[in-house]
Amino acid sequence: TAPNKNNHKQPLYAAKDIVSFYKDHAPKIFPQSKLPLKSLRSATDVLWKFWGPRYKGDYLKDLLKEELGDTTLKETITQVIIPTYDINRLFPLIFTTAEAKMDESKNPKLVDVCMSTSAAPTYLPCHEFESNGSSRKFNMIDGGVAANNPTLTAILNERKEMILRRQLATEKNKEAELKITPKRMLILSLGTGSFKKVGKYNAANSSKWGLFDWVQKNKTSPIIDIFSDASADMVDIHVGTIFQYDHDLHKNDPDKRNHPRKKDYLRIQAENLTDELCSVDIATEKNLRDLETVGEKLLDQRVSRVNLKTGEFEELPDKKESDGETVFEEFEGLLVKKGTNRHALIEFARLLSAERKRR
Structure with missing residues (x-):
């Protein structure tokens, strides 16, 4: 969403460039240990967690300066909402293009x-800076500590901006602004993968844990896992409630009454991944290649919805497919199976394109 240096109406990178960007730079942002024995590497990683951030963040900062220069938040091509957390004020801070x-x-x-929202505790150092026109200093860490799934943050900020736009609207565009209501929102939520598995932790074992065990256990951090998953799951529940149950679509199917409406909210999340694939910083060539494979497979999986009673993601069956008929649609020379994440994304793109033309 940062503007291209040669054409400010075009983005610095296209979406298709993201994978190659990660492959090129992730190994330098998160350099892997060169110690020969895996057990020795693991022991060293644990020690680093208690002596400071695992990575200095110098390469990331230099890369961002090279790519973004002096570009400021208000110059973004699209409206962005980026959650961060100020540890000096112990309060979340949300950066938006509109504000x-x-x-x-x-x-x-x-x-x-970018440095602020990347500063994940234990991985990268906190980021301090001052903003033009502000006398305060910002002491920032990753906003994921407050909004691990920022979907609800985006919805609430859009509603706030919707009210503000109506207040500031001129007679010429007031009618158009009044037509934009929360009911016309489309929410696309892209997860970063989850290794959450039922039975990973239990009361019998955890009741014996001390401080060290809660912070570090079997290459994971139980306390961070629990807080992160709880935060993300609560957002799924809240967003599902905001969009209400799809009683009309599933009124004769009691098993599906607990899912949010089908076409308003699309959550794409890879579930039950290995610890390595869910790691923040394992940037080996193999792991990055495996992540790319997970993403490709995820596109062709059926659309899933969180069950608001159980908290589990469940695939939504296609009525025609259950009768033995598989339905495909041709899109730019490719046959795309209906009911999959790939097809749902195409549908979203069509709706957004039509809305843009309508305006």
Whole structure:
């Protein structure tokens, strides 16, 4: 969403460039240990967690400066909402393009915003900066500590901005702004993968844990896992409630009444991955290649919805497929199976394109 240096109406990178960008730079942002024995590497990793951030973050900062330069938040091509957390004030701070355009003190450089939201505790150091027009200092860490799944944050900020746009609307565009309501929202939520498995932790074992065990156990951090999953799951429940149950679509199917409406909210998340695939920092060539494979397979999986009673993701069956008929649709020369994440994304793109043309 950062503007291209040669054409400010075009993005710095296209979506298709993301995979190669990660492959090129992730191994340098998260350099892997060169110690020969795996057990020795694991022991060293544990020690580093108690002596400071695992990575210095110098390469990431240099890369962001090279790519983004002095570009500020208000210059983004699309409206962005980026959650961070100020450890000095012990309060979440949400950077948005809309507020940056109205208040220069809320218009920091994109380099600082990116460093802030990347500063995951124990992995990368906290980021301190000052913004133009602001006398305060920002002491930032990754916003995931407050909004591990930022979907609800995006919805609430859009509603706030919707009210503001109506207040500031001129007579010329007031009618168009009034037509934009929460009911017309489309939510696309892309997860980063989850290794959550039933039975991973239990009361019998955890009741004997001390501080060290809660922080580090079997190459994972139970306390961080629990807080992260709980935060993300609560968002799924809240968003599902906001969009309400799809009683009309599934009124004769009691098993599906507990899912949010089908076409308003699309959550794509890879479940039950290995610890390595869910790791923040295992940037080996093999792991990055395996992650790419997971993403490709995920596109052709059926659309899933969180069951608001059980908290589990469940695939939504296709009525025609259950009768033995598989339905495909041709899209740009490819046959795409209906009911899959790939097809749902195409449908989303069509709806957004039609809405843009309508405006």
